[in-house]
Amino acid sequence: MLRLLLGFTLGEIHLANGLDACSGRVEILNGTWRTVCGESWDIDAAAVVCRELQCGRAVIADGQALFGVGTNPVSLSKVTCKGNESSITQCSHQWNENNCPQSNVAGVICSASSIIIIVAVVAVVLIILSALLIIYLVRKRQKQKKNPNLPFKRCS
Structure with missing residues (x-):
């Protein structure tokens, strides 16, 4: 019901500043759109994002702001995935950690990009x-x- 009213739900993700919907900086909804820390970002986490967005396989997992740092604060950090989760929020993570450098923002390029x-x-x-x-x-x-x-x- 919340999704029907607002058009999105808490924990929803999208990719920003990429060439298309299957590449870009990973952003997650937590009140407002926020970035994901890239310090522990790896191909398993990227695979979960690509699968969640129906963008094929993960080709590149970037934790160094390849798609820019953006203007949104970092909200999700210490993301550790096995690679088989259906949502990034099912991976081990911490919300609202403020010790992630803005230059370490997560990004992905999926195979459907x-x-x-x-x-x-x-x-x-x-x-x-x-x-x-x-x-x-x-x-x-x-x-x-x-x-x-x-x-x-x-x-x-």
Whole structure:
């Protein structure tokens, strides 16, 4: 009922400042949106977030404010997950610990993120361009070996 009235519930999470809904700084609702401390943040905690948001597998777990520190205070800290929890609030954690440096904010990139697709496309393009460059250089070298004494044509 609370979710229907407000549109969200206590402990709900979202990712902020990312390229899409499946990458960004982890924020959790605790009265207002607050950040999650990244000091003990690992791939197991990131896996829980990605699963909770239906964003596939965790690819990157960042605890160093990769997606910025944000303006919200840190609310959840000392997060320790096994990786099989269905919600980040089911992991071992502490609420409202104020000793987490703002530079240690948790972030994730999940496999359903368009960042992964962009990186994959760029990698494929670079591989194709590298292969074409190698083919060009090999053919140029072969032509030079076949005709090593070709004089240069001078324009008059």
